[in-house]
Amino acid sequence: MSDALHAGYDAVLFDLDGTVYHGAQVIEGAPEAVGAVRAYGTAVRFVTNNASKAPADVVTHLVELGLDAVVDEVHTSAQAAAALLGERLPAGARVVVVGTDSLAAEVEAAGLTTVRKADDDVAAVVQGHSPETAWPDLAEAALAIRAGALWVACNVDTTLPSERGLLPGNGSMVAALRTATESEPVVAGKPQPLLFETAARSAGSSRPLVVGDRLDTDIAGAVAAGMDVLAVLTGVATPAGLLTAVPAERPTHLAADLTALTLPADDLKIGPRPGWEITTGDVLTVRGSGDALDLLRALCHAAWGSGVTEVRAEGDAAEAALTGLSLA
Structure with missing residues (x-):
């Protein structure tokens, strides 16, 4: 190995x-x-x-799914957001939390005070994913942001993969506040x-x-x-x-x-792959046969190097591979 x-x-x-x-x-x-x-x-x-779960809850979920994990191995955007707020705000500063109680706990562990409603003493807003987030939560955050509070988003993922498909992510809720406040958050996570x-x-x-x-x-x-x-x-x-x-x-x-x-490792690198020939011109012309993912690795290499992203196949094998990749 x-x-x-x-x-x-x-x-x-x-x-x-x-x-x-x-x-x-x-x-x-x-x-x-x-x-x-x-x-x-x-x-x-x-x-x-995903800032909705505490590290211990993430571990529990992973173990339930058959993976070994311990708390020290988990790093969440909630932790990153709390660390960022702790660096920028004085101890005890009041922070409006839009998100789960576990996000609030991370912020409090950083020496700050969490609230759910805006007031004159609020210094910041922190926003993370929660399936319970509703209009009143966004309204309180909007008031605080418009009053000058620092706005920290745990992440701006527009979607959240689930067993049923892609669901609205924290970034979709961030977009609502962005529109309502005409402001941009500081992003703590990826x-x-x-x-x-x-x-x-x-x-x-x-x-x-x-x-x-x-x-x-x-x-x-x-x-x-x-x-x-x-x-x-x-x-x-x-x-x-x-x-x-x-x-x-x-x-x-x-x-x-x-x-x-x-x-x-060499089989997985983006780059030219055996069995596939790609000619660069006004379009990327594909000839040959082989593994479809190998073709994608080779196409990415050609497209990134040339700036050409339109693809054309020559031959049944190439056509079938492109169709399988949803590129034809």
């Missing part, structure tokens, strides 16, 4: 929603993949933008690099690998932190989205799911 992708790193930092699980449903192969990383002796960290940097530091890692499903948060955060990243197609990322990804959202490796962590 020494040539396995994970073997080239001293820690693997896993996103959760859309990467390890969809809500209450574990993604097939995830427990085995994480277990293989642990068995090799590589440090494991779970790095999530795509800011802080969560990944903190997780890597806690593992004593100098060469971590990030694994995630979302280009604008997981991959962008890893790129910002200067870390290699494996993008998986079990959540939000799509072949079409990868093909048109901007430089700040481009992974170094690509796979269908977490089970690829045990495959040879």
